[in-house]
Every structure is written in structure tokens, then in C-alpha cells.
Amino acid sequence: MTSNPDLNPRPQLDWLAAPPEPQPATPGAPRVLPWVVLIVDDEPDVHTVTRLALQGIQFRGRPLELLGASSAAEALAFVQQRHDIALILLDVVMESDDAGLQLTRVIRETLGNLLVRIVLRTGQSGQVPEQRVIVEYDINDYKAKSELTSRQLFTCVIASLRAYDSLLSLERSRRGLEKVLEASMELFKIRALNDFASGLLHQVGAILGVGSEGLLFIKRDQSDELAVLAGTGTFEAADLGEVSRRHPVALAAVWRALEERSHRVDTGGMVIYVPGAGASHYVIYATPGESLAPHDLQLLTLFCERISTAVERLSLFEALRRTQTATVLALADLAEFRDDTTGEHVMRVQDITDAIMAELQRMGAYADELSPEMIEYAGLASVLHDVGKVSTPDRILHKPGPLDAEEMRIMRQHAACGGQILAKALDMSGGQGYLLYARQIAAGHHEHWDGQGYPEGLSGRAIPLAARIVAVADVFDALTHERPYKKAWPIKAALSYLMERRERQFDPLVVDALVACLAHGRPSWAPPDLPGEEPTPAA
Known part of the structure; x- marks a missing residue:
């Protein structure tokens, strides 16, 4: 009977047994961010076989980026510098008998990094009992090097990356919701519609963590016309005519979003459709549009829905303020006329x-x-x-x-x-x-x-x-x-x-x-200066 290579106890050979086939990248595809995996071990051979075993692996269309550290101190420097490390394959015994365990404690308690997945790999399992380590240290898996085959490593890495991705999505959603609430509260303080619209575009960039440039459009049901409420970046002070001349593709995408009443995201930009509380519809066009994760789009939608009512109320407020101003001026004119x-x-x-x-x-x-x-x-x-x-x-x-x-x-x-x-x-x-x-x-x-x-x-x-x-x-x-x-x-x-x-x-x-x-300079309300003598004021 043929023996199962996954059960073969020879670690140095089984690290190399049947690594997964690499998945070729699609020509012309946009660059995707890799999963960052940090290998921490004081044995160079462990680094070599680990890299060979993980060569070519992709998960959810993203490759692995492998970093290497030969000590806990070197690994700590990586963790402090890189905030995108998804998985640490960590040896226990390095510069000290519990160097890996102490590093785990620093990462979790001192740095407060609860997202990165930590898998302990030890060649001295008797010296580091699994049950005690799992209970006392915030690690996510424990593997003995002598029992870890290439397929088991593959399974361990993919499971760890899946867990990391789920936790990261939850954390991004939590932070995104905080940004939505903060952005909404800031916008609700603004009383001028143009300032509100401009602030909205800046907050969209803040929610995404990018410096978005964009436009906010409004379309009313009773009109076939589209109007620009605000612009940021290169779009600042742009009117509809300028957008039509300089950015016809963006304008076409905006009209398509209005017709379909849906969002559109591609490498040219993102178009977010926002139904108004009344007979108005709003569309945000912003750049960049590439690599927009689904949860980012959900956050933007939530944010825009939250403030759409505010935009409507602010429009009504401005109309009321114009009426109020006209009434006040009429009363003032009555007094001045007399x-x-x-x-x-x-x-x-x-x-x-x-x-x-x-x-x-x-x-x-x-x-x-x-x-x-x-x-x-x-x-x-x-x-x-x-x-x-x-x-x-x-x-x-x-x-x-x-x-x-x-x-x-x-x-x-x-x-x-x-x-x-x-x-x-x-x-x-x-x-x-x-x-x-x-x-x-x-x-x-x-x-x-x-x-x-x-x-x-x-x-x-x-x-x-x-x-x-x-x-x-x-x-x-x-x-x-x-x-x-x-x-x-x-x-x-x-x-x-x-x-x-x-x-x-x-x-x-x-x-x-x-x-x-x-x-500071002659204001618009300052009269032209007059020559001549200074008259004596009337009593």
C-alpha cells in the first residue's frame, strides 16, 4: 500500500511535497495588494523550505508577500513598521527560550494589534506545552515543526488568512461607521448649501481614506437639467458646461447612474447615486475609483443616504432664508424710504x-x-x-x-x-x-x-x-x-x-x-476716497 505523503514524518522533505500550483495573473489586470506573511525563525533552512512550500499560493485572487526575520527583535521591528501583516509564522525558541511567546505578548498587549494571526511553530514541543501556551498566550494556532507537512502548512495559512480577512472587514466596517457618524455630525453643522456640498465631497474622501476629487450633482424631477452643487480638487468651481467639455466620460457615467438609479465603480472613477428625500436626486462623482472594496461602497451608500435628507432640508432652509432676507430688506426699505x-x-x-x-x-x-x-x-x-x-x-x-x-x-x-x-x-x-x-x-x-x-x-x-x-x-x-x-x-x-x-x-x-x-485692502463696501478739506461734523 502506498503511504500518504502528508503523513510522512520527515519534515525537511515533506515541506517540499506537492506545493499548490501557482495561479497565473491575468494580463492587464490591475495590481492587487498581496497578503503579507512574516516568517520568524532563527534557522535559515526553515525560511527556505517555508518559502518553497508557499510559492505561488494565491487566496481570493491575491498573492503572498513573504517577509523574513531571524529573531524576535527583528520581527518586532517589522510589526511596528508594517501595519498590513496578516499572518506571523513564529518560532518560540530563538534569542531566548521564550522569545516567540514574549513577542506575542508585546504584539497583543503593548502594540494592541489584535488583527494579525499568529501561528506558533516549535521544534521543541515538550519544552513549550501546547495546552498551556494556547491558554496563556493570544495565539491562533500551534504547530510542531516535526509534524507540519506542506499541505498542512497550506491549510494553516489559508485558514489564517481567511480569519484575518474577516476580522479586518469587521474592523474596517467599525471604523467606517465611526467615520460616517463623525462626517455626518460635521456636515450637519454647516448651514450653507454650497459649503455643505463641498464638505460632503471631502468627507467621502475621508471615509475612503483617500484624497478624493469629485463633483456633487443634483437633478430635480420637474427638470431635465443637471446642476453642479460643488466640486473639489481639479473640479473646484467647475460648472456643468466645463464638466461637459473637459470630462464627458464622467458626465455620461453620471447620467447613466441617474437613469439606472444605481452606483457605478470602475478605474475611471466612482459614481454614487443618492435618492433625495423629495423630488430630487443626487449623484457623487469621485476619483479614484479603482480597488473600491464592497464594504467601502456600502459605507458610502450608508453615508449618502444618511445625509440626503439633510441636503433636502438645507435646500429648503436656503429658500426660506432667501425669503427671510427679502422680507427684512423690504421692511428696511420702508423705513429708509421715509x-x-x-x-x-x-x-x-x-x-x-x-x-x-x-x-x-x-x-x-x-x-x-x-x-x-x-x-x-x-x-x-x-x-x-x-x-x-x-x-x-x-x-x-x-x-x-x-x-x-x-x-x-x-x-x-x-x-x-x-x-x-x-x-x-x-x-x-x-x-x-x-x-x-x-x-x-x-x-x-x-x-x-x-x-x-x-x-x-x-x-x-x-x-x-x-x-x-x-x-x-x-x-x-x-x-x-x-x-x-x-x-x-x-x-x-x-x-x-x-x-x-x-x-x-x-x-x-x-x-x-x-x-x-x-x-488690509479696500473692501468692496468702502467708498472712494475724496480730496478736499475735512468738514466739521454736524451735531
Whole structure:
């Protein structure tokens, strides 16, 4: 009877017995990552026969990459440098009787690497009892060299790689889900649709662990048109026409994904279809698209589905914000119309307010007051700073000359009146949003830093920051633009006026912020400088 070569006790010959046939690579196929196997043994012959036994083996279409170390110290250096080692074939007795066991403990407990599969191979099984080692050390298999044939080694390696792949998939899924949650939370903080769309593309790259470049498209059911919401990398600021000219293949893939309502991934890029919560559909086109694992595609799908509702809500929010802005401007125009000025003044005050807030933030000033909500809303709220003038009689508003004491008393009532009007609206809206800052500004932009203003005689930081900012913005714009009762001042004269009243009428840091804005370069809201003498301001 012929003996079974797998049971032959001669280890040196049986290592070479019947190795699996190598599987030839397909011509033109993309490069695939190998399974990294680390052989750790102080006997050179063991390295040689192990490499021969594993020559040509492939698992799930991926070859093996064999690394060699002759000591536990050398092996530890490999493990610290390479985070893709799937399997360690580890000798026990090397520079010490338990070098392999101590290395196992360092890998598991010190490095925290629980993924790599560790198979102990020992030529002195009596010195290292299997039962005790399996219980006390976090290893995955135990083999005596004298009993390990080439076929048994093949089985051991494939089983270990299969276990490693399963654990790695679970770990990638766990990390991917964490990234999805983190990315979603970051995106939900963004209030502008374009910023949201751009952030979405960057987060797609973060989830995949690559620096993806891409485009986010939107297609609405009631339209045959496709629109670009955002682009990153080489696609940044690209519109549909540019995409059509420069990236026709990408655009064709996007239309195909919309028609099939499915994802498409190839070496040219990946196209992720995202159904919207309403009558909209979104498509992400991103590069690179090669070697996208199935679990990566699942994570992207999960992420996109999670944020699709947010995109819809943000679109509605932007539409609502546009309507809100239009309503606010209409109210401001009503007040300004009665004051014989144009709506351009309130728009400039809004721009100056936004610029001063940005500069204060850069300076690190008033961090406790300059909240993200204030930065978002105070600019819009500033256009209502004189809404209280709707209560001021025309004979006073339109008087060409100076006001007498009684007329000035009536004129000054517009600040308190504006605050009362907006306070009622604020109560109806739930006490938050732009109306909160609009009330503060309308009631407080004539208060003075030294307490000599009106209507409440507030001083210093008791005056809301939004009102202190608009006080400077309003006066600066009024001085530098022509009014029926005065000519426009040069910017230098207007700044001198503000500096003279710094720490008396105006918050000094707010004045400094305005000066810094103008020093950085002439903003779009700054008027052209005018030659001539500096006029004396009206009282």
C-alpha cells in the first residue's frame, strides 16, 4: 500500500511535497495588494523550505508577500513598521527560550494589534506545552515543526488568512461607521448649501481614506437639467458646461447612474447615486475609483443616504432664508424710504458689520460674545437698525435744517420704538434667530461706550456687541456717503472722527477692527476716497 505523503514524518522533505500550483495573473489586470506573511525563525533552512512550500499560493485572487526575520527583535521591528501583516509564522525558541511567546505578548498587549494571526511553530514541543501556551498566550494556532507537512502548512495559512480577512472587514466596517457618524455630525453643522456640498465631497474622501476629487450633482424631477452643487480638487468651481467639455466620460457615467438609479465603480472613477428625500436626486462623482472594496461602497451608500435628507432640508432652509432676507430688506426699505435715503445704505451697513465681525474673530476679541449664531445672523439683522423710524413724523424726518430740542427728543424715540417692534416679533418667533440681534441693534446702536447715549444710557459691554458694531458701521457709512443735509466725507476724515470718539461713543476694539479692515485692502463696501478739506461734523 502506498503511504500518504502528508503523513510522512520527515519534515525537511515533506515541506517540499506537492506545493499548490501557482495561479497565473491575468494580463492587464490591475495590481492587487498581496497578503503579507512574516516568517520568524532563527534557522535559515526553515525560511527556505517555508518559502518553497508557499510559492505561488494565491487566496481570493491575491498573492503572498513573504517577509523574513531571524529573531524576535527583528520581527518586532517589522510589526511596528508594517501595519498590513496578516499572518506571523513564529518560532518560540530563538534569542531566548521564550522569545516567540514574549513577542506575542508585546504584539497583543503593548502594540494592541489584535488583527494579525499568529501561528506558533516549535521544534521543541515538550519544552513549550501546547495546552498551556494556547491558554496563556493570544495565539491562533500551534504547530510542531516535526509534524507540519506542506499541505498542512497550506491549510494553516489559508485558514489564517481567511480569519484575518474577516476580522479586518469587521474592523474596517467599525471604523467606517465611526467615520460616517463623525462626517455626518460635521456636515450637519454647516448651514450653507454650497459649503455643505463641498464638505460632503471631502468627507467621502475621508471615509475612503483617500484624497478624493469629485463633483456633487443634483437633478430635480420637474427638470431635465443637471446642476453642479460643488466640486473639489481639479473640479473646484467647475460648472456643468466645463464638466461637459473637459470630462464627458464622467458626465455620461453620471447620467447613466441617474437613469439606472444605481452606483457605478470602475478605474475611471466612482459614481454614487443618492435618492433625495423629495423630488430630487443626487449623484457623487469621485476619483479614484479603482480597488473600491464592497464594504467601502456600502459605507458610502450608508453615508449618502444618511445625509440626503439633510441636503433636502438645507435646500429648503436656503429658500426660506432667501425669503427671510427679502422680507427684512423690504421692511428696511420702508423705513429708509421715509428717510429720503436708498436701500443701499442698509446693504452697506450689513457688509461693514460682517467685515467687522470677521476681523474681531481674527483678533480673538470678544470670543464670549461673538458666537457662531451672531456671526450668521447679525449682518442681516443690521439692516433693521432704523426700523423704528416708521414712527417718526415726516416733518421731523424731512426737516432740512437742524432739529430743535423737542424734535430731537422725538427723533431719538426711534431706537426704543424699533426695539419694541422687534421685541414683539421676537416673542412670536420663539426668542432666537436674527430677530434677537435685530432687536438688540435697533434698541442699542445709539448707546455710547461711556454711557452718554440713548435710549437706556447703557455703557461698555452692557451694550450688546451687535449694537456696538452697528453703531460704528452706521456712522462710518453715513459720514462717507452723501445725504440731503451733508456731503460725503473722505475716509480719512471719517476714521479721524471715529478715533476721536473711541472709548467715548464707540467700542475701541470695534473701531480698531474697522481700521484693520480698511488697512488690509479696500473692501468692496468702502467708498472712494475724496480730496478736499475735512468738514466739521454736524451735531
